[in-house]
Amino acid sequence: MTRDSLEEDLEPPPGTTPAVILVEPQLAENIGMTARAMANFGLSELRLVNPKNGWPKKGVREAASGATHVLDRATVYPTVEAALADLTFVLATTARERGQMKRVFSPEDGMAALAGQPGRRAGVMFGRERVGLSNDEVSLADAIITFPVSPDFPSLNLAQAVLLVGYEWRRASGRASLPFTGEMLSPPATRGALVALFGTLEAVLDGAGFYPPEKRGGMVRNMRDMLHRMAMTEQDVRTFQGALRAVTRAMKPPKTDGE
Amino acid sequence: MTRDSLEEDLEPPPGTTPAVILVEPQLAENIGMTARAMANFGLSELRLVNPKNGWPKKGVREAASGATHVLDRATVYPTVEAALADLTFVLATTARERGQMKRVFSPEDGMAALAGQPGRRAGVMFGRERVGLSNDEVSLADAIITFPVSPDFPSLNLAQAVLLVGYEWRRASGRASLPFTGEMLSPPATRGALVALFGTLEAVLDGAGFYPPEKRGGMVRNMRDMLHRMAMTEQDVRTFQGALRAVTRAMKPPKTDGE
Numbered sequence: 001m002t003r004d005s006l007e008e009d010l011e012p013p014p015g016t017t018p019a020v021i022l023v024e025p026q027l028a029e030n031i032g033m034t035a036r037a038m039a040n041f042g043l044s045e046l047r048l049v050n051p052k053n054g055w056p057k058k059g060v061r062e063a064a065s066g067a068t069h070v071l072d073r074a075t076v077y078p079t080v081e082a083a084l085a086d087l088t089f090v091l092a093t094t095a096r097e098r099g100q101m102k103r104v105f106s107p108e109d110g111m112a113a114l115a116g117q118p119g120r121r122a123g124v125m126f127g128r129e130r131v132g133l134s135n136d137e138v139s140l141a142d143a144i145i146t147f148p149v150s151p152d153f154p155s156l157n158l159a160q161a162v163l164l165v166g167y168e169w170r171r172a173s174g175r176a177s178l179p180f181t182g183e184m185l186s187p188p189a190t191r192g193a194l195v196a197l198f199g200t201l202e203a204v205l206d207g208a209g210f211y212p213p214e215k216r217g218g219m220v221r222n223m224r225d226m227l228h229r230m231a232m233t234e235q236d237v238r239t240f241q242g243a244l245r246a247v248t249r250a251m252k253p254p255k256t257d258g259e
Numbered sequence: 260m261t262r263d264s265l266e267e268d269l270e271p272p273p274g275t276t277p278a279v280i281l282v283e284p285q286l287a288e289n290i291g292m293t294a295r296a297m298a299n300f301g302l303s304e305l306r307l308v309n310p311k312n313g314w315p316k317k318g319v320r321e322a323a324s325g326a327t328h329v330l331d332r333a334t335v336y337p338t339v340e341a342a343l344a345d346l347t348f349v350l351a352t353t354a355r356e357r358g359q360m361k362r363v364f365s366p367e368d369g370m371a372a373l374a375g376q377p378g379r380r381a382g383v384m385f386g387r388e389r390v391g392l393s394n395d396e397v398s399l400a401d402a403i404i405t406f407p408v409s410p411d412f413p414s415l416n417l418a419q420a421v422l423l424v425g426y427e428w429r430r431a432s433g434r435a436s437l438p439f440t441g442e443m444l445s446p447p448a449t450r451g452a453l454v455a456l457f458g459t460l461e462a463v464l465d466g467a468g469f470y471p472p473e474k475r476g477g478m479v480r481n482m483r484d485m486l487h488r489m490a491m492t493e494q495d496v497r498t499f500q501g502a503l504r505a506v507t508r509a510m511k512p513p514k515t516d517g518e
Contacts, residue, residue: 037419039412067412097439101492104441148426148435153298153326160296163419164426167407176407180356182363233360 012042018114018169019045019123020162021083023137026052026129032063032071033159034126039067041166042175046074047083047123080125080137089120092133092141093161095154100135103143107164110145111172124165129158186235193237198224200244207251271301277373277428278304278382279421280342282396285311285388291322291330292418293385298326300425301434305333306342306382339384339396348379351392351400352420354413359394362402366423369404370431383424388417445494452496457483459503466510 020038025031025048035046048055055076064071077083084090091110105113114122125141127133138144147156147164156164170176189197202220205211211219230236279297284290284307294305307314314335323330336342343349350369364372373381384400386392397403406415406423415423429435448456461479464470470478489495 033416033419036412036414036416040406040408040415040419042409042411065414065416095438099444101444101495102441104437104439106435106437144441146437146439147299148429148437149299150301150429150434151438152301153295154438155295155324156299157292157295157324160292160299160419160422163422167423167426170407170409175409176365178363178365178405178407179354179410179413180363180405182361182403185358185360236360 015045015121017043017045018165019047019087019121020165021047021049021080021123021125022051022158023049023080023083023125023133024052024128025126025158027158028057028059029063030129030158031057032060032065032067033157034162035060035064035067035070035074037159037163037166038070039064040163041170043166043169044070044073046070048074048076049080049083050078051076080140084123084125084140087121087123089114089117089122090125090141091122091143091145092125092138093145093147093165094127094132094138095146095149095156096132098135098138098144100138100144102138102141105143105145106148107145107168108172110143111165111168113143114169115172115174126158126161186233189232189234189237193234194227194232197232197237197240197244198227200241201227204244204248204251207248274304274380276302276304277424278306278346278380279424280306280308280339280382280384281310281417282308282339282342282384282392283311283387284385284417286417287316287318288322289388289417290316291319291324291326292416293421294319294323294326294329294333296418296422296425297329298323299422300429302425302428303329303332305329307333307335308339308342309337310335339399343382343384343399346380346382348373348376348381349384349400350381350402350404351384351397352404352406352424353386353391353397354405354408354415355391357394357397357403359397359403361397361400364402364404365407366404366427367431369402370424370427372402373428374431374433385417385420445492448491448493448496452493453486453491456491456496456499456503457486459500460486463503463507463510466507 020034020043022031022034025034031048031051038044038046051057055074056071060071061068091105091114110124114120124145125133125137127137145165147161149156198220201223232240279293279302281290281293284293290307290310297303297305310316315330319330320327350364350373369383373379383404384392384396386396404424406420408415457479460482491499
């Protein structure tokens, strides 16, 4: 889609959406893909705690695939505590049990809990690519989010985890409208229009000698059922009628006794 | 987690889960990340239509990060029609309106539609990285899936789109249990245990001269409210009582008139 000003339309502003906190992320590609995933679902506040090998990283903008507004605004912190200092509700993502007496949410329920407290400055923490968050880091959070992954292959990529949180945030905050819908461009066909179509079709097939006379009744009913399952619109019926008219014109004239 | 045999536990078998069909994918990294995303949510049947620059691709196994069982089983087709030939229910993912009179599903509703027809061999088509599916390819599908992305940044990465479909498939098919839950390891504290704790705490604070006598009643009630909000377990109360005992022992003996 084309917008006059991308900057103007960025929705919603930072400070009203959860911050995404990446703790010691290593790969430029994951940070870039995180920015892209955030932008996909309207998140814009990225916080990086002590990124491995410094910041900015080479290749991160390419991986963000245009979500550079998220990268440009990203803030870097020396410690997790500093990155969380101004937040009032913090969720930690983790793939494994920590033996901590915290609520454990699915992404859906975690984002619902967060969306249910609109006055709070919230953030979601994501750990290092290989080893996740430490127990002490998890201990800084109000609650945990974990993902409903297959036990056979539970290892989610960092940006994929961010994507699921962003997706569920968008849904929980009531912004998950689809870019387009399947609304029919034409209203449903009336029963009268359908019955007229049945008549045209059956006349064509009669003219073509399709129905064995003794089976005609059942075959007609079966074919009407097929047509009902199409749930045709007015336009569909007009198109179908037009096709049948063309076929009728192209058919040889029916044999009569006179020939 | 450790499993004796990964192969044995792969769940569920191909033929019972939707196939993921990538049409002319270009980047090894996207195909590898797609395999990983599929494995994360228990999908295993990957079909590749005419991958750009051939197959197998260099770097694809690294990007799959261990989901090589999906790559090893991937099948390559020369055309979309061939890749769909044995399927009986096909969904096409697309980011934009096509003017086709098809149902348009969110990922959640699309996967619910698919899970509601367990006898059908289903597949979900994903288009090229840059240009998606052609109108003729979309036209081969029963219905469309589109994603509830931000209108400001709608461009989803290919593997990210696959991830969302896999995630919603797992939820729709009733397999989305979390790897662990937040069940408390200790039962909730009884009211009796709590009231005893209040008594201990208030005695310690009385001993420390914390409460101005004229405000004691209100301050005690406020602090009891704070403690109620903790929703303590039996173990929490024992820990707290132990901490208060330690503090009591460390406190100077209360001044008496005799001193």
